[in-house]
Amino acid sequence: MSVATKAGGIAEEPLTLRERSPSPTMSPTQQTMQIVCISRGSLSRGRELAESLARRLGYRVLSREDLMEAAIAEGIQVGKLETSMMKPRAFTERLARERDHYLAFSTAYLCERLMEGPLVYHGRTGHLLLRSVGHVLRVRVVADEEYRIRSTMQHLGIDREKAVRYLSEVEEDRRAWVRSMYGVSWEDASQYDVVVNVERMNVDNAASALVGMAQLPDFQITPASRRAMEDLRLGAMARLRLARDERTSRFAFSVAAHDGAVNVTYLPHDMEVAGDVPRVLEGLEGMGQLQATMAATTILWVQEAFDAASPTFREVVEIAGKWNAAVELVRYSASAEEGEASEAGTLPSPAPTQAVAGIEEDDEEDVTDDGGLKDTLDELARVGRAGGGRFVRGVPSALVHVCCGAVPHSLVVLGNLFLSKEPGTKLRLTRELQDSLGSRMHVPVVTAEELRSQYLFGPRDAFRLLGFLAVVASLYVAVLTHQDAVLKFLAGDWSGPGRLTMWVVAVAVFAFAPVVAYIYGDVARSLMKLLKME
Amino acid sequence: MEPGLLYEHFIDINGFVALQVVALGFVGGILSGFIGSGGAFFMTPGMMNLGVPGVVAVGSNMTHKFGKALVGSRKHAELGNVDKRMGAFLIVTSFIGIRIAVWINSALVGSSDSHGAGGSAAGDLYISAVFICILSVVAVSMLRDAMRTRKDDEPAGPSMRIANFLARRHLPPYIHFKVADVRVSLWVLMVVGLATGYLAGTIGVGGFIGVPCMIYVFGMPTAVAAGTELYLAVYMGGFGALNYALKGFVDIRLTMLLYLGSLVGIYVGVYGTKVVKEILIRIVTGLLILLCVVSRAVAVPAYMRQLGWVHFDPAWDAWFNSASKVMLFVAGFSGAAIIVFHVIKSYRQRLRVQQRLTEARAAA
Numbered sequence: 001m002s003v004a005t006k007a008g009g010i011a012e013e014p015l016t017l018r019e020r021s022p023s024p025t026m027s028p029t030q031q032t033m034q035i036v037c038i039s040r041g042s043l044s045r046g047r048e049l050a051e052s053l054a055r056r057l058g059y060r061v062l063s064r065e066d067l068m069e070a071a072i073a074e075g076i077q078v079g080k081l082e083t084s085m086m087k088p089r090a091f092t093e094r095l096a097r098e099r100d101h102y103l104a105f106s107t108a109y110l111c112e113r114l115m116e117g118p119l120v121y122h123g124r125t126g127h128l129l130l131r132s133v134g135h136v137l138r139v140r141v142v143a144d145e146e147y148r149i150r151s152t153m154q155h156l157g158i159d160r161e162k163a164v165r166y167l168s169e170v171e172e173d174r175r176a177w178v179r180s181m182y183g184v185s186w187e188d189a190s191q192y193d194v195v196v197n198v199e200r201m202n203v204d205n206a207a208s209a210l211v212g213m214a215q216l217p218d219f220q221i222t223p224a225s226r227r228a229m230e231d232l233r234l235g236a237m238a239r240l241r242l243a244r245d246e247r248t249s250r251f252a253f254s255v256a257a258h259d260g261a262v263n264v265t266y267l268p269h270d271m272e273v274a275g276d277v278p279r280v281l282e283g284l285e286g287m288g289q290l291q292a293t294m295a296a297t298t299i300l301w302v303q304e305a306f307d308a309a310s311p312t313f314r315e316v317v318e319i320a321g322k323w324n325a326a327v328e329l330v331r332y333s334a335s336a337e338e339g340e341a342s343e344a345g346t347l348p349s350p351a352p353t354q355a356v357a358g359i360e361e362d363d364e365e366d367v368t369d370d371g372g373l374k375d376t377l378d379e380l381a382r383v384g385r386a387g388g389g390r391f392v393r394g395v396p397s398a399l400v401h402v403c404c405g406a407v408p409h410s411l412v413v414l415g416n417l418f419l420s421k422e423p424g425t426k427l428r429l430t431r432e433l434q435d436s437l438g439s440r441m442h443v444p445v446v447t448a449e450e451l452r453s454q455y456l457f458g459p460r461d462a463f464r465l466l467g468f469l470a471v472v473a474s475l476y477v478a479v480l481t482h483q484d485a486v487l488k489f490l491a492g493d494w495s496g497p498g499r500l501t502m503w504v505v506a507v508a509v510f511a512f513a514p515v516v517a518y519i520y521g522d523v524a525r526s527l528m529k530l531l532k533m534e
Numbered sequence: 535m536e537p538g539l540l541y542e543h544f545i546d547i548n549g550f551v552a553l554q555v556v557a558l559g560f561v562g563g564i565l566s567g568f569i570g571s572g573g574a575f576f577m578t579p580g581m582m583n584l585g586v587p588g589v590v591a592v593g594s595n596m597t598h599k600f601g602k603a604l605v606g607s608r609k610h611a612e613l614g615n616v617d618k619r620m621g622a623f624l625i626v627t628s629f630i631g632i633r634i635a636v637w638i639n640s641a642l643v644g645s646s647d648s649h650g651a652g653g654s655a656a657g658d659l660y661i662s663a664v665f666i667c668i669l670s671v672v673a674v675s676m677l678r679d680a681m682r683t684r685k686d687d688e689p690a691g692p693s694m695r696i697a698n699f700l701a702r703r704h705l706p707p708y709i710h711f712k713v714a715d716v717r718v719s720l721w722v723l724m725v726v727g728l729a730t731g732y733l734a735g736t737i738g739v740g741g742f743i744g745v746p747c748m749i750y751v752f753g754m755p756t757a758v759a760a761g762t763e764l765y766l767a768v769y770m771g772g773f774g775a776l777n778y779a780l781k782g783f784v785d786i787r788l789t790m791l792l793y794l795g796s797l798v799g800i801y802v803g804v805y806g807t808k809v810v811k812e813i814l815i816r817i818v819t820g821l822l823i824l825l826c827v828v829s830r831a832v833a834v835p836a837y838m839r840q841l842g843w844v845h846f847d848p849a850w851d852a853w854f855n856s857a858s859k860v861m862l863f864v865a866g867f868s869g870a871a872i873i874v875f876h877v878i879k880s881y882r883q884r885l886r887v888q889q890r891l892t893e894a895r896a897a898a
Contacts, residue, residue: 179715179755227891296809324880476794479787484540485546491541491782506779509597510772513789517601517797 033120033221033229034059035110036067037126038227041188042170043151045198050122052207057120057214062113064123070109078103082177097243097252099181103129104239104255111233122175126189128182132232132402133213134225137214140192141206144199176370183442193219231257234286240286247276254298256328256388260288264387265295265326291386295326298387300403302330303415306372308379312415312448317383319455325410326387327380330403334418334429335394341433396433400440411455412437412445457529465526472520500518543654544785554584559598559795561866566796567803568623568810568873569819572599572767574738575669576866577792578661579830583859586788587590587654588661589639593778594788595738600771601789602796603764616761617713617754622763623720624727624744625769631731636777639736643783660831662837665737670827672742676820680813689787714754714762726751726878735777741767776816796878799870806873809880818869825865833858 028102036053040046054061071078081098107129112120127138152163178186189195194213196206213219219524235257242248242255251270256263262284264277277292301316306329320327373389380386392399403412414434418426428448438445446454453460479486488494491510495501540546547555558580566573574595581591642657705719730744741763748759778784809817836842836851 103681175715176753185715476790479790480547480552483787486786487541487544490779490784491543491788493541502780502782505782506776509779509784509786510600510776512786513597513601513602513775515601516790517604520793521602521797524801527798528801 013313015021033114033129033226034135034137034214034219035114035126035133036120036139036210037130038120038122038141038405039127039192040122040141041143041148041174042167043148043155044141045147046122046141048203049139049196049198049207050120050140050209053205053210053214054120056207056211057118058118060113060119062110062121063118064121064126067106067109067123071102071105072413073178074105076105078102097249100239100253101120101243103181105237106403108233108236108240110231111236114229115233124186125178125182128178128184130229130232133229135219135221137210137219138192138194139210140189140195142195142197142199191371199523216233227259230286231259234260234262234284238281238284238287238322241280242277245276245280248273248280252284253277254326257287258388260286261291261388262287262289263291263293263386265298265325265387267294267296283386291381291388293326293384293386294324295320295385295387296324297326297410299323299325299327300330300409301327301415302332302399302412302417304331304333304371304417304419306331306376306408306415308376312413312451313376313379315448315451315456316413317380317385319451320385321409323410325385327385328387328409329376329380329389330456331371331389331419332398332399333371333391334396396429398435399433400436403437403441409443411443412441413448413451414445415448429504453528457526461526461529465523465530466495468519472516472523475516475519539587541782543587543590543783544787546790547787555581555788555791556782557796558584558866559792560799561795561870562792562872563799564803564806564870565799565822567800567864568806568815569803572739572741573600573796574599575665575742575826576862577796578738579665579826579833579858580866581788582658582661582863583829583833583855583862586785587643588658589654589778589783590644590785590788592657592661592736592738592825593638593775593781594784594785595792596734596774596788597784598762598789598792598796599738599767600775601793603767603771616765617711617758618765619709620711620714620718620748620752620754621762621765622764622771623709623723623804624642624730627724627727627765628731628734628770630772630775631728631733632735632777633731635732635735636774640781640783655837659834659837659841661737662834665732665739665830666827666834668733668737668742669739669823673820673823673827676816676823678819680816702709712760714748714752716753718752722751730766731770734767735774782859802870802877803873805877810873810876814872814876818872822865822869826862829858829862829865832861 036050036057036059038046038050038053040049047513050061050530053059068078081095081102084095084098104133110121110126110129127136130136148167149160149163152167153160154283156163156166158166163270175186178184184191194210195290196210199207201209235255238257239253239255242251242253251273252267254265258436262281264281266273266277271294274292274294278290281287299316299320301312303312307313321327367522370391373391376385377389390402392402414437417433418429434445434447444454452458490505492501492505495504558577562573562580565576578588578591578595581594581765586594606824633704638660639657642660643654675764705721707720709720709723710717725746726744730741730747733739733743734741738802744763744766745759748754748762752759754762758890775784779787810818833854835844836854839846839848
């Protein structure tokens with residue numbers, strides 16, 4: 001692996017990652033730990049821009065190629081993984097494990113390099129690896145199509161038609177890679193803080209413009225973003241250890257770290273690995289507490305203030321028990337700017353000045369009052385359902401950004417949110433957040449009230465079950481005790497032979513079958529809900 | 535038509551037969567929830583083993599599929615897993631495929647009448663032949679992939695040769711589908727729609743072709759392919775039900791009895807996917823489909839005799855049918871038993887872990 005320094009020299013770096021806490025004796029420059037992630041397309045001059053920007057800022061440059069080289073040295077078959085992920089193959093457990101290994105390694109590697117000092121990274125998706133870190137400047141660089149075609153022709157010595165096809169295929173592959181690895185669209189402008197088009201702007205001038213942007217307070221490290229990065233690194237290192245150790249490498253894990261506490265969840269059919277997890281992770285630097293939870297999936301519960309004695313807690317735990325799920329908590333507090341904007345009538349657009357993820361250490365109130373997060377997490381750990389916890393402060397888009405992380409969820413529960421707002425505003429903002437999360441995460445997003453009605457069996461369900469059961473029983477009895485009449489009707493024997501007769505039969509069948517399916521389906525669903533098997 | 539059939543096409547359903555149909559629905563439902571397909575590969579031949587003419591088994595099963603898909607597709611649509619534009623293109627051609635299938639099935643039943651012999655044998659033989667050809671390819675591919683996953687380090691998955699082959703060909707016009715984020719040639723789309731509709735209309739298992747085509751030929755994400763197929767199943771099922779009912783080939787009693795088992799079984803199957811290892815899911819699925827194919831093949835000599843193509847004692851027909859039925863039921867129930875066994879085992883393990891946790895905390 002090689003890292004280009006400010007002066008353009010090459011410094012040799014070790015290929016392996018070290019498991020260590022960030023050095024307490026960092027220089028002031030290192031302590032800034034700023035990172036600019038440049039997402040570049042094929043021949044879009046992203047490398048030139050990255051190098052020019054790094055020279056101006058005095059940062060080091062790290063490229064995707066460096067990262068790949070290190071990943072290969074780690075033993076990850078990157079080429080094979082890329083091919084598998086780009087093609088729409090069946091998503092096997094082994095592929096999922098390899099993807100997790102790669103993601104953990106890449107994340108840990110980036111965090112590690114960042115701990116050593118500020119840098120400019122250019123590749124495809126560095127910003128997505130660090131998406132929970134608030135101070136990353138995310139840049140997308142695009143270039144003139146004609147320039148790219150000509151460069152391709154020149155580089156590969158091929159004709160124009162082939163160059164166009166080559167570029168199209170490469171872009172298509174990269175798009176597929178990003179979608180399958182991170183579940184987002186690579187070209188979605190909302191993934192970036194700025195999109196630079198070098199078609200009409202000189203690369204050096206573009207770099208100069210970015211220097212100003214990088215110096216904005218929005219992209220400087222805060223205690224919260226530092227903590228988020230340390231947690232991200234710790235989680236990645238833990239996952240990496242599990243992937244490297246032969247006792248645990250065959251199993252699927254979901255790992256998250258919060259405030260030094262590492263939470264590992266494993267699947268119910270991998271129960272035999274439970275004892276090995278603490279042994280493998282023993283002595284991991286920076287790890288305070290370890291929580292290993294058996295879970296088939298994760299439920300995300302977002303609320304402003306948690307209370308382990310609340311009915312919502314009991315309901316969430318009940319559903320988690322039924323689904324074999326871990327519960328991840330996110331304490332969400334909307335920022336003041338968000339509130340003002342929301343009163344204007346729509347879901348506020350991102351306002352990064354206040355959008356941070358993590359615990360605000362510089363806020364005295366937040367340090368002493370964590371909104372019941374820790375107590376609730378302890379209680380979840382006690383009942384074997386802990387899936388980790390986080391604190392997000394900012395506009396709703398910051399929450400959406402944090403929630404769409406690496407850990408897949410099966411359900412999102414929105415508890416009490418926007419507590420300082422009027423009931424009407426609170427309801428509207430919650431609905432808007434629900435829509436926003438639903439469209440980004442592609443999982444059911446429900447409020448605490450909907451949780452009760454949709455997933456738990458209550459008195460209302462009992463009445464509904466009895467009513468529908470009566471209707472469905474009547475239908476079955478009517479049909480099965482009058483089989484001759486039914487068959488006569490279906491055969492069209494009840495009227496003179498004719499097309500109209502059979503059309504009546506066809507329309508009746510067409511209308512009747514879905515009605516039976518709906519009513520009986522509802523009865524079956526309610527029964528399964530009652531048996532806690534839905 | 536065959537003696538013993540009511541109003542020419544329908545079997546007499548007593549309590550025992552009704553129970554068997556419910557059981558077929560239950561096992562089909564479990565397999566459907568477990569595999570993610572419609573379960574028709576088990577229910578259609580199962581009904582034929584009970585004496586239901588093939589064309590009525592297919593018609594009743596399509597009607598069953600229509601109602602089930604109508605209820606299930608809403609959830610997929612809510613989660614954004616449906617490419618409606620893709621669905622719209624496929625629906626048009628699949629309707630043509632269904633019309634062709636219904637026409638052939640009805641003509642075969644009609645042809646038997648005209649000769650005054652054979653009953654529904656021509657239709658049954660044709661349906662069985664298509665069933666055996668298509669599902670043996672599906673089963674062998676599944677088992678081969680499962681075995682490859684066990685042996686090979688490479689992440690498994692069917693070959694991408696078709697997709698790569700098509701990608702190299704220039705077949706305009708191309709249509710871009712936003713939700714699935716793919717670009718597909720109209721001609722390829724039409725062929726896939728036609729094939730899916732034809733197979734859905736003939737044997738009721740269009741999804742076995744539709745979903746793999748969407749994933750491996752179009753390059754769609756798996757979740758979107760499954761959601762779009764379910765969306766498509768609503769229209770294909772509805773159109774198929776309408777067409778078969780128009781010819782008088784839908785037995786609503788069978789449809790209702792299938793619902794009775796399948797809508798409960800599907801929950802058990804879905805639960806099973808959470809507690810059974812993926813490799814086992816693939817092996818169980820592949821073996822089950824293969825056994826269903828063999829079971830159908832065992833019934834074929836009887837249809838051939840009824841058509842006068844081979845000659846042996848007619849009393850043997852009952853033996854062939856019984857052997858086929860036993861094999862199908864044993865295969866289906868064994869598969870379902872494996873799933874239920876794992877569901878119960880996992881549930882008990884969960885209880886034990888919870889108990890140990892409680893004891894450990896109490897001791898601390």
